[in-house]
Amino acid sequence: MIHEYDTAIVGGGPAGICAALAAGKNGLKTLLIEERTFLGGQLIKQTHRFFGSEEEHAGTRGIHIANDLKSELEGMSNIDVMTSTTALGYYEDGILTALHDEKMIKIKPKSLVLATGAFERFLPFENNDLPGIFGAGAVQTLMNIYGIKPADKVLMVGSGNIGLIVSYQLIQAGVQVIGVVEAASKIGGYLVHASKLRRLGVPIMTRHTIKKAIGTDKVEGALLCELDKNWQEIEGTQKQMSCDAICLAVGLTPLADILSQMGCETTFIGELGGIVPKRTADLETTKAGVFVAGDLAGIEEASAAMLEGELAGLNAVKFVTGDERVTERIHHLKEELHGLRAGPVGEKIRYGLAQLFEDSVITSKKIESHEHDITRLAHTGIPSQENIDEKLPDEKRMIKPYAVIECFQEIPCNPCVISCPFGAIYIPKEDINQSPIVDFDKCTGCTSCISGCPGLAIFVEQRNPEQRKGTVSIPFELLNRPQKGDVVELLARDGQPIGTGVVKRILYGQKQDKTAVITVETDIDLVNKVRNIQLQRTGKKEVM
């Protein structure tokens, strides 16, 4: 038999689910197929809160977004979901074959949305196939889906968002990360993620690469070297590090095989991740009625994938029914996407899309860095004192609690604005890409914003010059959470110990959603230096 549908969606990640919801809510008989046993794609491996705006679920952890989307799907009777189902091929008679329930089934959809996502790149170095070398996705799958510790000591290769986030997740899972290696001269991912790692004591080695994995039957270490400006090894810079696993996070490539087999035209655009489909701004490929969304359309953040999914789904609705009522929403989604990509971190994707749409105005310009004055931060993950000073109120104001937002890079994100009950945080020009600013006249130092920040980049300080003491409140989402009254070791932005302090308050309720807000009291001079704490090995409660 042949299963007929108005639209079939291949891939049950964020883009595919949003496409299915958009199609289903507008009355299409919809089929969503997903290769894995579960829906959610990469979302279900994401323990961090999402960046972006409220519309893309910003401030919510990926795992929770996945659950929200799944329960929305469950309520839709006109959407059939087939998990453990692999799309096998698309044929000239419009039949999509899929492996489902140990059968090769035939599906005839009137329109198609491909949201097959991406796969991880591999890296050539000596012994790159040794057991213990894992893709970042594999590491995330093991620890975040199955709850299995991937290794004891891991070297991360790649400092894009995936490399940085997975490193942090490894530490959350109790794994030691011995360092992050990055061949470029600057950290690739969001700098707030890098700062998060640095204050946990993880070195980020820019302009370094892995030469060789050491070991016979499994990884025992890695040989690294430094690179010059031409990406060549600098003699005499080899160094060996001991580890039991090497995690590769060197980028993603769109999974375009079924798409090109279908005869949709593709093109190579490095900025979008490799071979990508040619498609319109409405995400329609060169084959009428075949749409793409998510990483397949170009590697981007999950927030963009969700918007694209809905956009593709609505365009499928328009294609099948001719219904114009979705047009307004389509227009809105395109504006949202435009907004997400408008800032400096969106430059690569803008440049890639300009090549796709042959926009010579943009492609004639070379990508330049607009990141002013954050050079040290971009190289090391640690902001300079000048950067930090800009974020502080004047000295008189410091006797009352105030928020310090150590967010220096223009990234599309605004949960801090929403989290503040006093309206004290604002983003200039209402441009989601601008860095947030604290209005110290309104800020009460209530710490609401601390656990709301996806980058864990907000701290609340207060200084008491008379007693030469002060307090600092920090976000904390690791194991071995200290208790009130504990004497803890205080760590600076580079993870180095700088003294001790006493835990005065812990907020760990529903509102914090597992990101504890811990307030420690310490010496006044350390207030602006403390960015992490850890239980002292012998640390016992202070005598109260």
Next chain:
Amino acid sequence: MREDDIIICRCEDVTLGTIRELIRQGYTTLEEIKRIARCGMGPCQGKTCTPLIAREIAAITGKGIHEIMKQNHRPPFGGVTFEEIVSGRDEE
């Protein structure tokens, strides 16, 4: 650098040394290299090796990656057993 200890295609065990030698011999398309070295014909169907080989071809020949990355994708993706095909045929 020991090119023969650098694996490009995990499925068919093809090393960087082999790929570079083929390119030097004049095989400068993915399809030719696939047919000679079998990389891309294994279980993963070229997902991991293709971008790496394209990069090598580009580095040695000076061709743009977009020119090189043209190749055919053939179904059934991920594979399907004969039994599963027959079961689908008989599905009512």
Next chain:
Amino acid sequence: MRIREHPILEFERGKKIQFTFNGNKIEAYEGETIAAALHAAGIWHYNESDVLKRPRGLFCAIGHCSSCLMTVDGVPNTRICVTDAVEGMVVKSENRGDIK
């Protein structure tokens, strides 16, 4: 090793089951893939590669690379990273020295 305590996540494990890998008993929980259970048991080295006889183990964990193929209940080339463990399953490494 299985993670017992995690600052963000809670793992709901299924029923405890057992299968064999190259004759050795391996414990798993229902819902875990074979690869996940092997990893938890500390088994990283799966087999030797076909031609160059290099040691191989888990790599992508999403069924895309060919690193984890094993014979499961007699079916060769099973991607153990996307195949759930089942009570009593017989899993064997593939060393294909006999093919040439």
Next chain:
Amino acid sequence: MKSKADIVIIGGGIIGCAVAFNLAKKGMRNIVVLEKGFLASGATGRCGAGVRQQWGTLQNCLLAKESMTILENISDYLEEKVDIELKQRGYLLLSFSEKETEQFSKNLQVQHSLNIPSRALTAEEAGEIVPILNTEKVHSAAFCPTDGHANPFLTTEAYAKAAEKRGVEICTFTQAKAIKTENGKVKGVQTDKGYIETGRILNAAGGWAYEIGEMVGLKLPVFSERHEILVTEKVPPMLDPMVMSFSYNIYCQQTPNGSFVMGHGPKNEKPGHNVNSTWQFLEAMAQKVTYLLPDIKKVRVVRQWAGSYNISPDRQPIICESEQLPGYYMAIGFSGHGFMLGPSIGVYLSELITGETPSYDVTLDLGRFARNESIAEPSVV
């Protein structure tokens, strides 16, 4: 690219490369091979790779046997150490009826006259050679242990390399666009990379043979037809010889690396250049092969593709110089057997071109159809 040549060969498959090598070996200089893709990118590289000597007509048996002899000694023949992955593990032909068995015994007589070591088998004996065979409906079988298969891509490459060593210019990614004639003679070939002056051209364009005929106004009696094929994942050895059935219209072999390659002849296929794959082929193939070789049912198909058979009226190749247009040679209409006949056709055609007495006494000219001398080969898939 040369601007002048003694012959321009259109098509870089097994035929074009084998002819080029043989001509060069005979001392012809200035040979150019034009190939619009890479070598063996057309029918040669898409074929089932088998080489069988079990035919029903004497001339097919002869050409196949001579080809196999060349392939068996390919390194000596090309004067270069090459590996074409030749494996001679036999062809097992299955008969499912009295009538087919009768045909097999007639074929065997023809084969034995050329000392081809084929023999008749009972169904049980067939089952011993292929233990996974379902012999339920098998009436009898025929087996030739020296039949086998080789890697088409490596074989074509080996010929091409040997030809290049002897001065042949092989232009890949170069397409013949037009053929210039003057006063009924071939004058040259216009390619997308320039013009080559030549008095001789060879149409060895496989699936595109008709179009290369049209370039000079010839309506060649050939058409292209899609034939599909599939390959499985690698599994431990299960099947030694190539198994073939004319009544089931299928062939199936397990290659040395462990994967199965199989295909079948299509029904009601429209002539044309469509080489898209179909799901219907997968279903038809799966049904047949799981019946014949039940143990294969758990093996995964990992890739399917199609290639063009260039089909002639009697499903036999047409090898000759055009009577209307001297200097225009053709090696077309192989109807699915170009790879296995390529080596001997290379010899035969080079002799035709240089005007020598051909080594083989065969009738393959275009005129045979007008003379009602079509070849009646009974055993084709």
